[in-house]
Amino acid sequence: MTAHDPALDALIACPACDALHRDAEVPVGEQARCRRCHTVLMAPREGAMTQIVMLSATALMLMVAAVFFPFLKLNVAGLEHSSSVIDAVLAYSDGLLVPLSVALAALIVILPAVRLIAVIYTVGPMMTGYAPLPAAEKAFRLANALKPWAMAEVFIVGVAVALVKVAGLATVSMGPAFWAFVALVLVTTLKDTFMCKLTVWKTLETRRQ
Template identity: 50%
Template sequence: MIGASPRCQSGVFKHVSAALPPLDDLVACPQCDTLHRAASIPTNARAHCKRCGIVLMTSQPAAMARILSLALTAFIMMIAAVSFPFLTLDAGGLHNATSVIDAVLAFNDGYALPLAVAVAFFIVVIPLIRLGALIYALDPLVREQKPRSGAHKAFGLAERLRPWSMAEIFIVGVTVALIKVAGMAAVTIGPAFWAFSGVVVITVLKDQLICRYSIWEALDRAAR
């Protein structure tokens, strides 16, 4: 095979040769299509694609329960982040409190209305859909029950929406805006700001624990 990645852990994955083993034992790399034979890997190890180096699977026991608890936490904090005041501005005796919803509605003005909808989806709706879908799909697995109907679809949706969930980018944008305003007025940071930052950190932790391969396997095993 051309160009084996230096990151690959030899012995964990073997390239498929001659006779094909059963389909269930094969993994195709989602990015370069190289076929690998699936094998169980040691705890806390990562298996990389032999050709392009992308992570194919990770092994973290109890990851499922952790993903579920992180998703639940983030879901609740997101609701808090939307309901409480986000930032407050004081200047010259005038006072203006802003929530996340107000930030979305900033574009609520004629030609920019579609942008208001898009921003609402990027920072609130899509993150909530992802969390909700993940909770729906994984909750029965953690309690060792049969998966709910549509659990496969829900998990697939959560993964497909990943690039469109932009809560973390929003927080960086807020930081830039704060520095721009800091010179002209006093800004007070509200509880929603901290809740939103919490959602961002927890989402990163949660996404790092997700191993698509193991979750699909677990969904299939539980459905049997």
């Protein structure tokens, strides 16, 4: 077994290029960037944890509205039809298309919701000065791992492309769920901007002691 080198605990690796840097305190409002690729390593903000939790909770509420409220309304030859995201998921729930239904539900609803809950579980107690909850590190690791698979943004882009093709065949109007999805994407992006992963990891480590 290789002996653990305590000097490694004082180093942090760039998530983009793996360049090693000495860990140091970064003043609130300042940024620490990678010397090689200039990726932001740490960017602590005043009240960032409160903002992250509030934005995550807001995103969860928008998720409920986006899933169950009418998403689009189509009017063809005087016939009007409205559908929600849950209707789109259930439309493929029979026969050979069941895997497509499961994938659709997972990528645009379940995984984004799990990621938001994991962030709240991790950051919520620390926001109020308490020690992290049990398995908070695993929850935060899960939230980071799910980020590439939470595809609400891709869904909105796909809908926009489809609307361009459908616009010539029918009158299309956006329902409240469409705008909830747009707001959800914006709020989630803002939350990710406020969240400094290294700062969260360091806070988890400090509060565990």
